[in-house]
Amino acid sequence: MGLTRIEPRPAVPAGPYLIAGLRRAGSAAARALLERRPAEGLAAWDAERRTDTSAAAAELESVGVEVVLGGDGLELLRSRPAPRCLVKSPGVPFESKLVAGALERGLNMIDEAELGWRLDSRPVVGVTGTNGKGTSAAAVLTALAAAGLDPILAGNTFFGPPLSEAVGVPGGLVVAELSSFQLAGSPTLLPEASLLTNLGQQHWDWHGSREAYVQAKRRMFVRGEQAVPVAAVNGDDAEGRRLARDVERRGGRVVTYGTTDRADYRLLRCDWSLDRSRVRLATPSGERELETRLVGEHNALNLTGAFALVATLGLGAEAVAGTEPLPGRFEPVRAGQPFTLVVDFAHNPDGVAAVLRTARRIVKPPGRLLALTAPLWVHDADMRCATVRTVRALADYAVVTTQRWRAEEPLAPPPDVIDAARAPEGCACTVVNDRAAAIQRIVAEARPGDAVFVLGRGAGPFPLYDSDGEPQPFDDREVAAAAVSRGLRARHGQWSAT
Secondary structure, eight states, X not given: OOXXXXXXXXXXXXXXXXXXXXXXXXXXXXXXXXXTSOGGGEEEEESOOOHHHHHHHHHHHTTXXXXXXXXXXXXXXXXXXXXXXXXXXXXXXXXXXXXXXXHHTTOEEEEXXXXXXXHOOSOEEEEEOSSOHHHXXXXXXXXXXXXXXXXXXXXXXXXXXXXHHHTTSOOSEXXXXXXXXXXXXXXXXXXXXXXXXXXXXSSHHHHSSHHHXXXXXXXXXXXXXXXXSEEEEEOSXXXXXXXXXXXXXXXXXXXXXXXXXXXXXXXXXXXXXSSOEEEEEEETTEEEEEEESXXXXXXXXXXXXXXXXXXXXXXXXXGGGGOOOOTTSSEEOOSSOSSEEEEEOOOSHHHHHHHHHHHHHHOOTXXXXXXXXXXXXXXXXXHHHHHHHHHHHHOSEEEEOOXXXXXXXXSSOOHHHHHHHHSSSSSEEEEOSSHHHHHHHHHHHOOTTOEEEEESOTTOOSOXXXXXXXXXXXXXXXXXXXXXXXXXXXXXXXXXXX
């Protein structure tokens, strides 16, 4: 079947343009517009004066762009020439004064992702969902590359550029990881093929409700009476099955995948060690067995979804088995310690549950499962507390700490997180304010044969703010390895119970 570009793709709205948000996506959008329009037709704003936004502002101001850092940015709506289109960074909420003011004045508004999609001439394969987007996108990319289609990865990912920056990157098509934030701000974006991983608890507060969050995800599959031409949807829950029916009613070709008998592509079995999995699938053309370096049932489901989509495109789906694990996703840290140490990105209840259930199968008695989590201030209280409860229900010992993304955030975790950590239900739990100190603490608690899981950041490239309010590089893998080294030195090479 292959991939054929949907025509026509809408043109970029007419300028002048106002960029809302100057972090990664907004800066990319500004550069993309500057390549095609003069600087006097562009203005930009960000609410925060940070290291990254200040650098972006300086770059834009050096070529004549008007930039405002701080405040609400409303004065830019009165600039001359007056803006006609607002390009919104995904994280800027619709309730912000600038976005609300722009809409009141009748400006066109598009997300940075929609800008990139409109500027690009290549087919797009979209991947969205609550958990597993990164690994699923990597698996799709691996199989499309094996088929000779020269794909690139872009979008809401640590491992590729934003969509508006990908326009100039050589490649035959784009595999785009897309978030609910991006889709909510994209009025027409519709890929040539789409994959839904799952729908869980994430960003419900940002969207206003679970229903609004689900609706944002659906936008990558159905637009009015139009549907994505090819889709693979996780059919293990009712929302996924409803979406599959809606795509099919609109003329799209859709397959379901999952663990239930009704799935077109079904995960039959998965066995794993710390480094490898053996996965058995039922497909419309018979059973398939895959050996992969992706560990655990949650990753087996990610592979199943990618397999289903690629097979429906008429390409060699078995190539998904060659997907390399992403940095910081179920990544072992080996620093000479006599216990298992793993770093993972899991940061919401479903993601944490999937990783820790996978971990439990690796721990051999009398070894224990130890887990560190750091619910964010920017997440809603319900999700934060549910994450802590999940960790405490599945681990034998837990550490709760911070992940300080902004200088104004307190050093301590949110009060509701502390309450959840100290509740009587669940395993023993310690609260440690500083993330580096927390990693040191949980590593020091480990005994030979235990498994320690450091959750929530993975290989995230963004800095964390220290106690002086300064941004500092922070890699969980490096910090965990350093903690092991300190422990080995303190014990003269003989790790023992603490």
